[in-house]
Amino acid sequence: MAMTLAVFKGQMEEAIVNGRCIQTIKSVIYQAVLDISSIKEHSLIFQDAARCSRDMGVFATTSKGTAILLLAVDMEKRGETVVMIIGAGPSGLAVSACLSNKNIPHIILEKEDCIASLWRKRAYARLHLHLAKEFCALPLRPHSPATDTYMSKDDFIRYLHDYVIEFNIVPRHGRFVKSALFIQDLDKWHIEAMITDSNKMEAYASEFLVVASGENSKGVIPSIPGLENYRGVKLHSSDYKNGSEYEGKDVLVVGGGNSGMEISLDLANYRANCSIVVHSPLHVLTREMIRTGMYLLKCLRPLVVDFLMVSVAKHNYRNLEQYGIFRPRIGPFMYKQATGKTPTIEVGTVDKIKMGQIKVLPAISTIKEHSVVFQNGAEHKYDAIIFATGYESTACEWLKNHEWILKEDGMPKKPPPFHWKGENRIYCAGLSRMGLAGISKDASEIANDITAVRAEKHIRVGKALLVMAFVLQVMGNNLLLLP
Ligand SMILES: NC(=O)C1=CN([C@@H]2O[C@H](COP(=O)(O)OP(=O)(O)OC[C@H]3O[C@@H](n4cnc5c(N)ncnc54)[C@H](OP(=O)(O)O)[C@@H]3O)[C@@H](O)[C@H]2O)C=CC1
Numbered sequence: 001m002a003m004t005l006a007v008f009k010g011q012m013e014e015a016i017v018n019g020r021c022i023q024t025i026k027s028v029i030y031q032a033v034l035d036i037s038s039i040k041e042h043s044l045i046f047q048d049a050a051r052c053s054r055d056m057g058v059f060a061t062t063s064k065g066t067a068i069l070l071l072a073v074d075m076e077k078r079g080e081t082v083v084m085i086i087g088a089g090p091s092g093l094a095v096s097a098c099l100s101n102k103n104i105p106h107i108i109l110e111k112e113d114c115i116a117s118l119w120r121k122r123a124y125a126r127l128h129l130h131l132a133k134e135f136c137a138l139p140l141r142p143h144s145p146a147t148d149t150y151m152s153k154d155d156f157i158r159y160l161h162d163y164v165i166e167f168n169i170v171p172r173h174g175r176f177v178k179s180a181l182f183i184q185d186l187d188k189w190h191i192e193a194m195i196t197d198s199n200k201m202e203a204y205a206s207e208f209l210v211v212a213s214g215e216n217s218k219g220v221i222p223s224i225p226g227l228e229n230y231r232g233v234k235l236h237s238s239d240y241k242n243g244s245e246y247e248g249k250d251v252l253v254v255g256g257g258n259s260g261m262e263i264s265l266d267l268a269n270y271r272a273n274c275s276i277v278v279h280s281p282l283h284v285l286t287r288e289m290i291r292t293g294m295y296l297l298k299c300l301r302p303l304v305v306d307f308l309m310v311s312v313a314k315h316n317y318r319n320l321e322q323y324g325i326f327r328p329r330i331g332p333f334m335y336k337q338a339t340g341k342t343p344t345i346e347v348g349t350v351d352k353i354k355m356g357q358i359k360v361l362p363a364i365s366t367i368k369e370h371s372v373v374f375q376n377g378a379e380h381k382y383d384a385i386i387f388a389t390g391y392e393s394t395a396c397e398w399l400k401n402h403e404w405i406l407k408e409d410g411m412p413k414k415p416p417p418f419h420w421k422g423e424n425r426i427y428c429a430g431l432s433r434m435g436l437a438g439i440s441k442d443a444s445e446i447a448n449d450i451t452a453v454r455a456e457k458h459i460r461v462g463k464a465l466l467v468m469a470f471v472l473q474v475m476g477n478n479l480l481l482l483p
């Protein structure tokens, strides 16, 4: 019989004893599973435990007084594994390959119907990786010499597909993880996922949990006064494919990160009348400069590399302040380390800005039905606003014990290089804002650590068995000595 496991508190007693509607109970149970604070404190006295047991499948209370209810509802128990990985993007795939390489059983749950959905479904058409291919490989599979130095989106997706085949990675697709919870009494992670096709729930248990749901899990649109009144087209950069629908239109791109800068260029190339909001200082560098900088970092201090980067940037771009782009006071690599903000790679946008084909605007103060008012008092009409305002991690929406590894914003509590490991056998991969090289490093560290933790456990069990064998031996000898 399919089962699920839930921990719950007193007020549910009635629902169970009086109401026999499984539907009611199910929803209460889900609430309870989500209510992490209840786990340690609650206890539950069943007034009619026998009946509950017969009708509903209740069968356990634990030594610590925690009520554990195993319910025979239509939630399928899909299995127990050693490592549960949440997410089949590059991070999840990299962890999977490293675990397979060490023969460690694991399952990947993925909410979409494909791997790397951000790359396949939510990236604009002209995207090429900004970092050279040697900094963009996943563990155990370098890029082939024939691959272009700066891979296209499609090249990278092909690489991921080959990766999945090489390491025989078969994620369980269409699984939207609703909760992951560490059950102290069982010393296991308990994971519940909704099958997106049927809305049915599944339950899993594992010894280790790896959060690989990504730092770019959900597009962020900031709350700007008046945005709800805007009547034109508005979308997040993750929904932008190319500028073909915007020819001759007035379009505002919000955000001067890599997405905003490249989408502005694409719009200008499609002959849209494009403006971009740059509300904070940013570094503009070429991808070759970043590549050189990354090699130099292997032998020079970041301060020195930054000095060189800024000198070359000043020489290349002169003064961009006259166009509304200000450079941060800290150099690009140290700025990235301090703030997590990636330098903006120039792909042709700066040239268009200098030619007046793309206008740079300051921060927005309000948005009206058809226009936007900026902090310099200017007001312009727009047919569309594209929010290239970044992404967020959504891990805290489902990870109930997130404080063991993540902050409220779903990003690691500890700074690199210690960010990837939390308490009670939880890990995160790909949340260090270090691109694909960071993902690769996280995955190897995690697989090595899981191997070490398991070995330690096996040694402990072995020692316990030895002690038991010794005790039995002594007892056996003593028994023989009895008259
Ligand atoms: N080819 C490639 O390799 C590409 C890589 N990327 C990477 O993907 C990640 C995501 O990039 P991206 O989508 O650009 O997101 P980012 O988070 O890098 O950039 C978002 C930008 O929007 C700005 N912003 C946020 N809120 C507002 C607001 N209310 N008004 C004006 N501006 C605002 C931010 O400024 P502030 O932070 O100061 O608030 C920031 O400059 C990055 O790591 C990036 O490097 C992206 C595109 C292409």
Ligand SMILES: O=C(O)C(=O)Cc1c[nH]c2ccccc12
Pocket (backbone or CB within 6 Å): 130, 131, 290, 336, 342, 343, 433, 434, 435, 436
């Ligand atoms: O995408 C990111 O945020 C990365 O860390 C990778 C990256 C893209 N462009 C860069 C420039 C400098 C350092 C890292 C990156």
